[in-house]
Amino acid sequence: MxxxxxxxxxxxxxxxxxxxxxxxxxxxxxxxxxxxxxxxxxxxxxxxxxxxxxxxxGEPLAYVLGWREFHGLRLQVNPAVLVPRPDTELLVDFVLQRYAAGDAPNLLDLGTGSGAIAVSLAHALPAARVWAVDASAAALEVAQANARALLPPARAPLRLLQGDWLAALPADAPRFDCIVSNPPYVAAGDPHLPALRHEPSLALVGAQPSADGLADLRRIVRDAPAHLSRGGWLALEHGHDQARAVRALLAARGLQQVHSLKDLAGIARVSAGRLGSGAMPPRNATRNGIWQTS
Ligand SMILES: C[S@@+](CC[C@H](N)C(=O)[O-])C[C@H]1O[C@@H](n2cnc3c(N)ncnc32)[C@H](O)[C@@H]1O
CATH class of the missing domain: 1.10.260 (434 Repressor (Amino-terminal Domain))
Known part of the structure; x- marks a missing residue:
């Protein structure tokens, strides 16, 4: 032939x-x-x-090949992790725009999957202290493999933690200058789900699928501000029709400078807000607590 x-x-x-x-x-x-x-x-x-x-x-090309390029890095992927999407590079760029190569911010990636965001940030900011959380042990193995393969050995290792969003952090975790997340945000019953059947449902709809897809975004917006340093940013990827709802969540949580970023197609796919310089939210009172920033 x-x-x-x-x-x-x-x-x-x-x-x-x-x-x-x-x-x-x-x-x-x-x-x-x-x-x-x-x-x-x-x-x-x-x-x-x-x-x-x-x-x-219908299996994604990335699973068949075993890799996908993301932010200039060749990441290993397998069916335990979402295939990293180009849109998610917006989140990485959001952080990188705020720092110079020698800066050493504390950064946290919630729902790291293949490690796409965390490894890209650690690669671009060698002095940064990067933490990454995922609920899936199999996903964390992929993130670990990518960190080993792509980060220079002299670099401080990524802190990879298994657990449920912010609850995965140990009590002595630092406050973070940026918390970023591309969480599950596909609504239960979304017509695109059958085409995505080869990717983990935990990555797409989360452990408790919701009618509007916002369940995990709500939990992260509720709990993440208590882990931000003064002036720290929370930046979240979301669906093409969720920007207004996510901005409302961020503003209702007291974050400032709330705004959305558009992808190359002109669609708002990332929304962010910043902790003000006033009172810091107490970490142990965020579950149902109310706090204000000045
Ligand atoms: C949409 S994927 C994002 C993966 C990767 N950050 C990316 O952008 O390609 C969401 C990730 O969140 C993880 N996840 C889902 N629910 C979680 C939870 N309650 N706590 C921590 N991680 C969770 C999934 O395992 C999955 O890896």
Whole structure:
């Protein structure tokens, strides 16, 4: 079988077929164009056919290849973690805009999954102290592998913690200069869920799916401000139709300078607010407590 025969018969989008040829058969696009009649050996063809069947079944290309590029880094991924999305780079950029390379802020990534956000921040800010939380032990293994592979050995290790959002933090955790999160925010019954069936439901809808998808965002907005330093930012990714609701949650929690950031398509996908310089919310009184910032 020739390269052209396989491409014409695989029933995949051309971009996916070319990616498989490159990764699994070592054949780049230029070779396909210049030598379409080159023969595929049997072993390569077997690998390509198996991978093509997984893609036709709707599995993300990133799982089939075992990696996805995010913020310039090649992250390992597997079905234990959400495939990192380009939109989430907005959250990383939000933090990086606030610091120079030598700064040493305390940063927290809630729901780290593959470690996409936390590892990118630790990579770009070598002196930062980066903490990351996830409820899933299998996801934390992926984050750990990415931290080991992508961060220089001399860098302080990421603090990876398993647990339920802010409750995962030990009592001696510092206050954070930025808390970022891309939490589950897909509404129960969302029509896109069947197409996302290969990704973990804990990452998409969370442990307790809600009709508006805001359950985990509400919990994070309720509990995170008590862990911010003065002037610290809470920045959250959310769905394309949730910006107004998330801004309202942040403002109701007393955060200041509440605003949203738009993705490349002009859609507000991240909203953020800042702890004022007044009274600090007590950490042990945030569950139902009320506090004000001046
Ligand atoms: C949308 S994924 C984001 C993954 C990664 N940060 C990214 O942007 O690609 C949400 C993550 O939150 C984690 N998660 C869900 N519920 C959680 C909870 N109650 N506490 C901590 N992590 C949770 C999931 O396991 C998942 O890894």
């Amino acid at each position: 020739t390269l052209r025969d396989w491409l014409n018969g695989c029933a995949l989008a051309r971009v996916d077929a070319l990616a498989l040829l490159r990764e699994l058969a070592g054949v780049d696009h230029a070779t396909v164009l210049a030598h379409p009649l080159r023969a595929l050996d049997a072993a390569a063809r077997q690998r390509l056919d198996a991978a093509a069947a997984r893609l036709r079944d």
